[in-house]
Amino acid sequence: xxxxxxxxxxxxxxxxxxxxxxxxxxxxxxxxxxxxxxxxxxxxxxxxxxxxxxxxxxxxxxxxxxxxxxxxxxxxxxxxxxxxxxxxxxxxxxxxxxxxxxxxxxxxxxxxxxxxxxxxxxxxxxxxxxxxxxxxxxxxxxxxxxxxxxxxxxxxxxxxxxxxxxxxxxxxxxxxxxxxxxxxxxxxxxxxxxxxxxxxxxxxxxxxxxxxxxxxxxxxxxxxxxxxxxxxxxxxxxxxxxxxxxxxxxxxxxxxxxxxxxxxxxxxxxxxxxxxxxxxxxxx
Amino acid sequence: xxxxxxxxxxxxxxxxxxxxxxxxxxxxxxxxxxxxxxxxxxxxxxxxxxxxxxxxxxxxxxxxxxxxxxxxxxxxxxxxxxxxxxxxxxxxxxxxxxxxxxxxxxxxxxxxxxxxxxxxxxxxxxxxxxxxxxxxxxxxxxxxxxxxxxxxxxxxxxxxxxxxxxxxxxxxxxxxxxxxxxxxxxxxxxxxxxxxxxxxxxxxxxxxxxxxxxxxxxxxxxxxxxxxxxxxxxxxxxxxxxxxxxxxxxxxxxxxxxxxxxxxxxxxxxxxxxxxxxxxxxxx
Numbered sequence: 142x143x144x145x146x147x148x149x150x151x152x153x154x155x156x157x158x159x160x161x162x163x164x165x166x167x168x169x170x171x172x173x174x175x176x177x178x179x180x181x182x183x184x185x186x187x188x189x190x191x192x193x194x195x196x197x198x199x200x201x202x203x204x205x206x207x208x209x210x211x212x213x214x215x216x217x218x219x220x221x222x223x224x225x226x227x228x229x230x231x232x233x234x235x236x237x238x239x240x241x242x243x244x245x246x247x248x249x250x251x252x253x254x255x256x257x258x259x260x261x262x263x264x265x266x267x268x269x270x271x272x273x274x275x276x277x278x279x280x281x282x283x284x285x286x287x288x289x290x291x292x293x294x295x296x297x298x299x300x301x302x303x304x305x306x307x308x309x310x311x312x313x314x315x316x317x318x319x320x321x322x323x324x325x326x327x328x329x330x331x332x333x334x335x336x337x338x339x340x341x342x343x344x345x346x347x348x349x350x351x352x353x354x355x356x357x358x359x360x361x362x363x364x365x366x367x368x369x370x371x372x373x374x375x376x377x378x379x380x381x382x383x384x385x386x387x388x389x390x391x392x393x394x395x396x397x398x399x400x401x402x403x404x405x406x407x408x409x410x411x412x413x414x415x416x417x418x419x420x421x422x423x424x425x
Numbered sequence: 426x427x428x429x430x431x432x433x434x435x436x437x438x439x440x441x442x443x444x445x446x447x448x449x450x451x452x453x454x455x456x457x458x459x460x461x462x463x464x465x466x467x468x469x470x471x472x473x474x475x476x477x478x479x480x481x482x483x484x485x486x487x488x489x490x491x492x493x494x495x496x497x498x499x500x501x502x503x504x505x506x507x508x509x510x511x512x513x514x515x516x517x518x519x520x521x522x523x524x525x526x527x528x529x530x531x532x533x534x535x536x537x538x539x540x541x542x543x544x545x546x547x548x549x550x551x552x553x554x555x556x557x558x559x560x561x562x563x564x565x566x567x568x569x570x571x572x573x574x575x576x577x578x579x580x581x582x583x584x585x586x587x588x589x590x591x592x593x594x595x596x597x598x599x600x601x602x603x604x605x606x607x608x609x610x611x612x613x614x615x616x617x618x619x620x621x622x623x624x625x626x627x628x629x630x631x632x633x634x635x636x637x638x639x640x641x642x643x644x645x646x647x648x649x650x651x652x653x654x655x656x657x658x659x660x661x662x663x664x665x666x667x668x669x670x671x672x673x674x675x676x677x678x679x680x681x682x683x684x685x686x687x688x689x690x691x692x693x694x695x696x697x698x699x700x701x702x703x704x705x706x707x708x709x
Contacts, residue, residue, distance in 0.1 A: 422707075422708075
């Protein structure tokens with residue numbers, strides 16, 4: 142398949158996955174019967190943006206919902222291209238001699254009203270420089286960790302990995318644990334999941350298929366965890382724990398997250414990049 | 426004066442300034458008659474820490490007050506010494522060939538309940554590698570900027586600078602505006618003030634005297650701004666503006682602040698370093 146066709150395929154997939162997830166999350170909003178069910182269900186608002194406000198450099202669409210179950214969820218897609226800055230090009234595979242790049246991806250972060258529902262992050266991307274690779278992952282971020290949720294989430298990702306390569310799960314689980322670690326706090330950001338980068342196995346089709354499967358598996362398992370807890374009551378104390386947990390989450394994203402750095406350094410849309418920040422957080 | 430005596434003098438000064446500021450801020454807590462005056466006045470709680478939990482590497486004392494005027498204020502002092510990591514040594518003046526350092530300073534951040542009272546930051550420090558210099562500054566951070574506060578704060582700092590060197594204010598005001606700028610948001614963190622670094626004019630006594638004067642001038646002007654507004658009522662809408670403003674403040678500190686990076690990279694106490702983070706913040 143030509144690179145042009147590959148780019149077209151991944152771009153369309155991220156858009157289609159975004160649509161599937163939005164439908165799934167709006168369905169959850171509609172089905173709430175517990176706390177906040179007197180409010181109107183939320184729906185996604187979409188906003189387009191262009192890199193450096195210049196359509197010739199690509200751009201993306203933010204889809205943000207501030208609902209009654211989802212306090213704030215962003216499901217953003219973007220397809221950007223052009224040249225890396227000389228400094229940034231040095232750090233990117235295959236860009237040291239030729240700074241041109243093309244990158245498309247989907248990025249999702251959900252922060253929930255109910256502290257019993259874990260927050261979640263999912264992101265997958267296809268990047269083309271003189272090299273061509275996929276990356277992504279998904280990780281669970283509970284203020285009140287729950288063994289069953291953690292087990293079900295990880296099992297779903299393990300099953301997904303196992304369908305593609307026996308070695309993936311152990312590697313990508315470990316990578317996730319290492320990536321989402323906060324050295325200055327000496328703790329993990331959350332419960333983990335999978336994380337992979339620079340995936341180029343030699344078969345573009347296999348790598349794309351795996352990347353699609355991560356997205357589908359996410360959209361299978363996470364809504365089921367939300368539905369498990371969404372109608373449960375919570376206490377003021379549990380909500381406070383959520384707010385302090387989100388402080389930690391914001392610290393990770395602002396100090397360490399590579400996607401945030403990538404976005405800020407390539408002139409991405411700031412609101413889209415920082416949609417991952419919690420709507421409301423506390424620090425001690 | 427020997428370097429040993431210089432170190433002793435600055436260390437003692439930062440401790441004495443801390444004491445003066447704590448008295449001044451506790452006095453404000455006692456004098457509240459407006460909203461929250463039914464609560465008990467706050468007082469500072471002090472906690473000692475050692476770098477890498479090793480007293481031979483120095484350490485510091487956090488003084489934190491969670492009061493009824495001051496939602497959260499930290500007045501931290503520290504005196505740390507040892508060797509910079511090889512990577513960090515490259516970035517520090519005079520440390521590329523000899524990584525040994527000694528650093529003492531005071532660092533203050535105040536976040537207020539009342540959105541009409543600006544938040545504030547003040548920090549001064551004395552650093553010794555194979556070189557020997559002072560740095561510091563103070564800047565005002567209002568969620569609801571007020572021309573009179575900004576003018577009075579800047580005038581106090583200008584008067585301080587002018588007592589020492591005619592060129593200081595223009596230079597340090599500009600440095601402050603440049604330092605506390607948030608490129609990704611294309612805006613300033615706050616109203617500005619002064620910022621200086623690597624100050625070694627040739628007269629250690631003059632530089633120390635200037636650094637002391639910055640601390641005293643701060644402790645003259647900021648309490649008067651707090652007292653100007655502390656008994657005024659505020660609206661829910663004004664409080665919301667404060668919370669969103671604090672999101673921006675947290676972004677700056679986590680993404681750009683050099684003091685935060687210095688602390689995290691030299692094994693400082695995380696709670697002391699991150700005391701600057703707001704007690705409570707929101708993002709859109």
